[in-house]
Amino acid sequence: xxxxxxxxxxxxxxxxxxxxxxxxxxxxxxxxxxxxxxxxxxxxxxxxxxxxxxxxxxxxxxxxxxxxxxxxxxxxxxxxxxxxxxxxxxxxxxxxxxxxxxxxxxxxxxxxxxxxxxxxxxxxxxxxxxxxxxxxxxxxxxxxxxxxxxxxxxxxxxxxxxxxxxxxxxxxxxxxxxxx
Amino acid sequence: xxxxxxxxxxxxxxxxxxxxxxxxxxxxxxxxxxxxxxxxxxxxxxxxxxxxxxxxxxxxxxxxxxxxxxxxxxxxxxxxxxxxxxxxxxxxxxxxxxxxxxxxxxxxxxxxxxxxxxxxxxxxxxxxxxxxxxxxxxxxxxxxxxxxxxxxxxxxxxxxxxxxxxxxxxxxxxxxxxxxxxxxxxxxxxxxxxxxxxxxxxxxxxxxxxx
Numbered sequence: 001x002x003x004x005x006x007x008x009x010x011x012x013x014x015x016x017x018x019x020x021x022x023x024x025x026x027x028x029x030x031x032x033x034x035x036x037x038x039x040x041x042x043x044x045x046x047x048x049x050x051x052x053x054x055x056x057x058x059x060x061x062x063x064x065x066x067x068x069x070x071x072x073x074x075x076x077x078x079x080x081x082x083x084x085x086x087x088x089x090x091x092x093x094x095x096x097x098x099x100x101x102x103x104x105x106x107x108x109x110x111x112x113x114x115x116x117x118x119x120x121x122x123x124x125x126x127x128x129x130x131x132x133x134x135x136x137x138x139x140x141x142x143x144x145x146x147x148x149x150x151x152x153x154x155x156x157x158x159x160x161x162x163x164x165x166x167x168x169x170x171x172x173x174x175x176x177x178x179x180x
Numbered sequence: 181x182x183x184x185x186x187x188x189x190x191x192x193x194x195x196x197x198x199x200x201x202x203x204x205x206x207x208x209x210x211x212x213x214x215x216x217x218x219x220x221x222x223x224x225x226x227x228x229x230x231x232x233x234x235x236x237x238x239x240x241x242x243x244x245x246x247x248x249x250x251x252x253x254x255x256x257x258x259x260x261x262x263x264x265x266x267x268x269x270x271x272x273x274x275x276x277x278x279x280x281x282x283x284x285x286x287x288x289x290x291x292x293x294x295x296x297x298x299x300x301x302x303x304x305x306x307x308x309x310x311x312x313x314x315x316x317x318x319x320x321x322x323x324x325x326x327x328x329x330x331x332x333x334x335x336x337x338x339x340x341x342x343x344x345x346x347x348x349x350x351x352x353x354x355x356x357x358x359x360x361x362x363x364x365x366x367x368x369x370x371x372x373x374x375x376x377x378x379x380x381x382x383x384x385x386x387x388x389x390x391x
Contacts, residue, residue: 090329142306159198163201
């Protein structure tokens with residue numbers, strides 16, 4: 001609860017700073033004990049997945065921190081706490097993960113990250129209780145074929161005919177009482 | 181005595197020949213050939229899950245996938261984004277293109293932590309489609325997913341299952357995962373001309389490499 005309040009306060013301060021201009025920003029930042037920054041320092045934070053169900057792990061990345069930078073992420077709005085963003089596969093992009101609380105209500109939540117260089121990145125996370133469910137209709141049957149094998153049918157018919165002839169011959173011999 | 185047994189022997193031979201003849205005619209006149217189904221040996225088990233955890237590697241950041249490649253069944257297909265239908269089921273790629281597969285665009289991106297979902301048709305009205313041979317995959321097979329950021333996520337199959345449409349295990353297939361996993365889904369599990377495919381073939385894989 002305290003963390004959430006702190007986050008809201010920080011966000012409010014940042015917003016106020018954004019409107020007040022660079023000079024006031026530097027003053028406000030100094031008061032907050034944060035590094036100075038200008039209004040243009042708000043950078044986008046990429047959030048994946050675009051819509052998360054409660055309980056899933058979310059990955060965020062941003063190029064706001066510069067080459068080999070790092071950042072502290074804030075996902076307290078969704079019960080994900082604070083997390084580290086470190087250079088990932090590309091040096092200019094920092095990336096980090098957090099888990100969305102299992103009992104979170106659907107809605108749009110703000111996720112933030114503060115770079116070591118003082119820049120701030122934020123992005124929206126849409127939390128939804130609607131994910132894929134049930135089976136997938138990925139076929140109509142055009143790949144199934146009912147094959148007929150004329151060779152098999154002919155062979156089978158010939159065999160049955162031979163059986164009929166042989167059977168008749170056998171019965172006749174027994175009826176006429178012939179013994180070999 | 182010899183004669184009687186000879187007659188009985190010939191009778192048996194005729195009966196056997198009759199059976200073979202009936203079988204030949206029967207099987208020759210109506211054999212339904214469909215897409216391959218996985219053997220029970222490829223099923224999900226506690227062991228397959230554990231063994232694969234050991235091979236987990238660092239996940240990739242989020243980036244949408246662009247192509248799926250499954251060398252062992254000669255799949256190399258572009259990916260389109262899929263949403264959800266009104267009933268909550270996953271959309272399917274447009275039926276016009278038989279070489280196209282899709283990924284659940286609101287979900288985890290393949291290579292990132294979580295469960296990414298890819299689906300494709302097993303067939304179309306006129307013949308096999310992109311995932312026709314999915315049911316023939318075995319444990320250990322490789323699935324590669326190329327992404328928009330230029331990276332490729334390499335997954336290793338740890339199970340291939342068939343689920344009945346009436347009892348589809350949502351949480352097992354779509355549920356969250358603490359590591360980077362992938363599901364590849366197509367239709368399967370028997371076909372009836374009246375009701376269509378009875379279920380889905382689902383391939384379970386986990387991240388084992390990136391480049």
